[in-house]
Amino acid sequence: MRFIDEYRDAKLAQHYARLIAQIVTRPWTIMEVCGGQTHSIIKFGIDELLPKEITLVHGPGCPVCVTPIEIIDKAIEIASRPNVIFCSFGDMLRVPGSKTDLLFVKAQGGDVRIVYSPLDALKLAKENPDREVVFFAVGFETTAPANAMAVHQAYLQNVKNFSLLVSHVLVPPAMEAILSSPHNRVQGFLAAGHVCTVMGYTEYEPIAKKYKVPIVVTGFEPLDILQGIYMCVKQLEEGRYDVENQYTRSVRREGNIKAQELIREVFRVVPRKWRGIGEIPHSGLGLTEKYKEFDAESKFGLTDRSIEESSECIAGLVLQGVKKPHECPAFGTRCTPEHPLGAPMVSSEGACAAYYRYRRASKDG
Amino acid sequence: MAKDFALSCPIPISEYPQILLAHGGGGMLMHQLIEKVFGAAFANEYLNERHDGAIISIRRAAGGGTMHGPGEAWLAFTTDSYVVRPLFFPGGDIGKLAVYGTVNDLAMCGARPLFLSAGFILEEGLPIETLWRIVQSMREAAQTAHVQIVTGDTKVVDKGKGDGIFINTSGIGIIEHNFVISPKSVRPGDCILLNGDVGRHGIAIMAVREGLSFESEIESDCAPLASIVMKLIEEQIELHCLRDLTRGGLASALNEIARAAGVSISIDESAVPVREDVQGACEILGLDPLYVANEGRFIAFVAPKDAERALRILKDFSQDAALIGRVLEQPAGIVTLRSRIGAQRILDMLSGEQLPRIC
Numbered sequence: 086m087r088f089i090d091e092y093r094d095a096k097l098a099q100h101y102a103r104l105i106a107q108i109v110t111r112p113w114t115i116m117e118v119c120g121g122q123t124h125s126i127i128k129f130g131i132d133e134l135l136p137k138e139i140t141l142v143h144g145p146g147c148p149v150c151v152t153p154i155e156i157i158d159k160a161i162e163i164a165s166r167p168n169v170i171f172c173s174f175g176d177m178l179r180v181p182g183s184k185t186d187l188l189f190v191k192a193q194g195g196d197v198r199i200v201y202s203p204l205d206a207l208k209l210a211k212e213n214p215d216r217e218v219v220f221f222a223v224g225f226e227t228t229a230p231a232n233a234m235a236v237h238q239a240y241l242q243n244v245k246n247f248s249l250l251v252s253h254v255l256v257p258p259a260m261e262a263i264l265s266s267p268h269n270r271v272q273g274f275l276a277a278g279h280v281c282t283v284m285g286y287t288e289y290e291p292i293a294k295k296y297k298v299p300i301v302v303t304g305f306e307p308l309d310i311l312q313g314i315y316m317c318v319k320q321l322e323e324g325r326y327d328v329e330n331q332y333t334r335s336v337r338r339e340g341n342i343k344a345q346e347l348i349r350e351v352f353r354v355v356p357r358k359w360r361g362i363g364e365i366p367h368s369g370l371g372l373t374e375k376y377k378e379f380d381a382e383s384k385f386g387l388t389d390r391s392i393e394e395s396s397e398c399i400a401g402l403v404l405q406g407v408k409k410p411h412e413c414p415a416f417g418t419r420c421t422p423e424h425p426l427g428a429p430m431v432s433s434e435g436a437c438a439a440y441y442r443y444r445r446a447s448k449d450g
Numbered sequence: 451m452a453k454d455f456a457l458s459c460p461i462p463i464s465e466y467p468q469i470l471l472a473h474g475g476g477g478m479l480m481h482q483l484i485e486k487v488f489g490a491a492f493a494n495e496y497l498n499e500r501h502d503g504a505i506i507s508i509r510r511a512a513g514g515g516t517m518h519g520p521g522e523a524w525l526a527f528t529t530d531s532y533v534v535r536p537l538f539f540p541g542g543d544i545g546k547l548a549v550y551g552t553v554n555d556l557a558m559c560g561a562r563p564l565f566l567s568a569g570f571i572l573e574e575g576l577p578i579e580t581l582w583r584i585v586q587s588m589r590e591a592a593q594t595a596h597v598q599i600v601t602g603d604t605k606v607v608d609k610g611k612g613d614g615i616f617i618n619t620s621g622i623g624i625i626e627h628n629f630v631i632s633p634k635s636v637r638p639g640d641c642i643l644l645n646g647d648v649g650r651h652g653i654a655i656m657a658v659r660e661g662l663s664f665e666s667e668i669e670s671d672c673a674p675l676a677s678i679v680m681k682l683i684e685e686q687i688e689l690h691c692l693r694d695l696t697r698g699g700l701a702s703a704l705n706e707i708a709r710a711a712g713v714s715i716s717i718d719e720s721a722v723p724v725r726e727d728v729q730g731a732c733e734i735l736g737l738d739p740l741y742v743a744n745e746g747r748f749i750a751f752v753a754p755k756d757a758e759r760a761l762r763i764l765k766d767f768s769q770d771a772a773l774i775g776r777v778l779e780q781p782a783g784i785v786t787l788r789s790r791i792g793a794q795r796i797l798d799m800l801s802g803e804q805l806p807r808i809c
Contacts, residue, residue: 086726086729086730089729089730089733093790093791094791095791098792099791127795128789128795129790129791129795130789130791130792130793130794130795131791131793133793134791134792134793188470188471189468189470191471192469192471199660201660201662307791422478423478423482433736441798442798443795443796443798444795445798
């Protein structure tokens with residue numbers, strides 16, 4: 086189909102792989118930040134086309150994977166209440182909390198619904214004025230504008246029975262956290278194209294400069310990713326560390342100003358715990374004072390608590406690009422998509438799930 | 451910021467103690483349910499075949515058999531239940547599905563469908579007019595598929611205990627040839643043919659159910675397959691196995707057969723026809739059309755010598771029919787796919803339902 090097939094052309098893909106092989110002179114480790122890119126790489130086998138010098142490691146950009154267990158438990162607690170319609174994007178339903186998951190709550194009679202947009206949840210709230218409708222607002226900067234819009238609309242229309250359970254996260258602080266960790270092995274980044282469509286890429290310029298890493302804003306189709314890798318390798322080989330934009334058909338340097346204004350109107354920057362990684366300062370979004378009444382956590386009187394997670398899963402190392410999924414001893418044995426130990430085995434964007442689905446037979450992935 | 455992070459992960463949730471929707475999704479959980487619960491409890495030589503239906507031999511009082519000598523007739527017997535929501539969708543309705551679904555299961559056994567039963571579980575409050583429309587649709591579908599609905603049953607449950615109407619149909623068909631059509635007949639070298647584009651039924655249902663609208667209306671592919679199969683048999687195509695692509699889509703059907711036959715299957719992604727509007731919907735929702743349900747699609751495992759001829763026959767019914775792959779010896783039980791950009795990967799069975807992703 087148009088605008089899809091062009092970016093999946095086998096001949097062009099192999100041409101780009103050859104171009105990369107021609108310019109590479111030594112080993113480089115590049116991280117694709119976004120789970121959507123990870124999924125594309127594994128699904129299309131993009132890494133198999135690359136010269137052996139290039140190692141791709143998979144980043145923390147899977148919203149399902151990094152949503153902290155405490156928030157999942159809160160979601161389960163809210164969804165289990167009798168008067169609640171709990172709305173979520175589909176792939177959050179199977180993420181394990183400390184004891185159970187949202188699908189299980191649904192099986193026990195909880196009113197858990199998959200929606201495709203937070204505005205659908207707002208519509209449900211208006212249709213069911215005697216019930217509390219809660220939307221599970223997770224994701225990166227990509228999903229923030231729509232979530233902000235839902236709250237803003239609820240505010241304007243005075244919808245009182247609508248609230249958000251917010252667990253928004255931001256990409257640049259996570260990149261900084263990875264770069265400043267003693268485990269770090271990442272030498273260049275493919276930044277997440279859709280996040281940059283909203284936010285632009287000026288935020289990445291000081292990071293590239295400070296850590297001397299090239300950052301290439303990259304799309305999601307095979308040719309996008311191959312071109313992004315080419316641009317990144319070229320910079321590495323030439324000793325440059327600029328922010329470049331591969332995804333020009335979608336991303337402008339300043340991003341989507343209107344969307345950013347809406348985000349700033351509804352959300353403020355807060356510290357946020359990342360599942361498997363830990364708390365990162367200034368790395369999340371929470372509702373501003375003006376929209377506090379739409380905060381499900383305070384509406385339902387949920388208190389903060391810290392939950393210890395099992396140490397068997399190495400999700401944190403995988404999300405920081407330190408280890409690959411198949412290097413985990415539990416991979417494919419005690420941890421499978423049917424019975425995930427950790428969130429990266431759940432979502433289609435999770436690196437472990439992608440390896441399990443597409444790479445299980447060969448452990449050399 | 452330079453500090454190292456605590457690396458931890460959740461406590462395992464080892465088994466699901468209750469039925470989840472995903473247990474009916476056609477993926478790994480359903481496969482486990484069948485193996486561990488039903489297969490284990492009811493094990494016998496017919497069920498152990500894990501076919502779309504059972505193939506049973508009936509001794510006749512006097513001659514006229516068609517297989518394994520006179521006095522013996524071979525029948526295919528199958529059952530299926532229909533719980534689709536919405537009851538009416540573009541390209542079909544629950545009644546049409548209930549007839550064609552069971553007819554197709556019989557066709558996949560290589561049988562000519564003859565008789566169906568129909569069991570109705572009706573929810574208190576269902577408008578009679580709705581029931582009448584469904585029954586009319588079943589009547590038309592039965593005529594189209596050349597079957598008769600010869601017995602039935604009706605139960606009514608309290609309001610709230612059903613979703614308007616559930617239908618169960620069982621079917622009997624007769625086998626009039628000497629091919630053993632079963633996963634166990636699949637051989638390395640076999641060609642895999644697909645009778646048309648995939649993914650339409652699942653996307654049509656999802657579009658109505660979730661209120662998604664696309665530029666053009668996507669209609670279900672719901673259709674009877676018996677006449678195509680009968681044509682293949684009539685033309686003496688050496689058929690090894692047939693499987694219709696319902697829940698779990700093409701990927702699940704291929705995996706089921708690779709496992710049951712103990713062979714490897716290799717398919718070419720770019721050879722699998724997907725209509726542009728279906729592809730577009732899948733791109734938006736983050737779904738893979740290879741896992742999306744169909745109601746009028748099947749794959750045929752055919753001896754290589756007959757593949758070209760079989761493809762021509764399939765193309766007489768739909769121009770989109772295609773040769774999508776081949777059977778290999780190793781690695782046994784694994785389906786691999788050559789991606790559009792030319793790399794190899796596994797095409798796995800899905801663990802539960804496909805869940806639309808976040809972004």
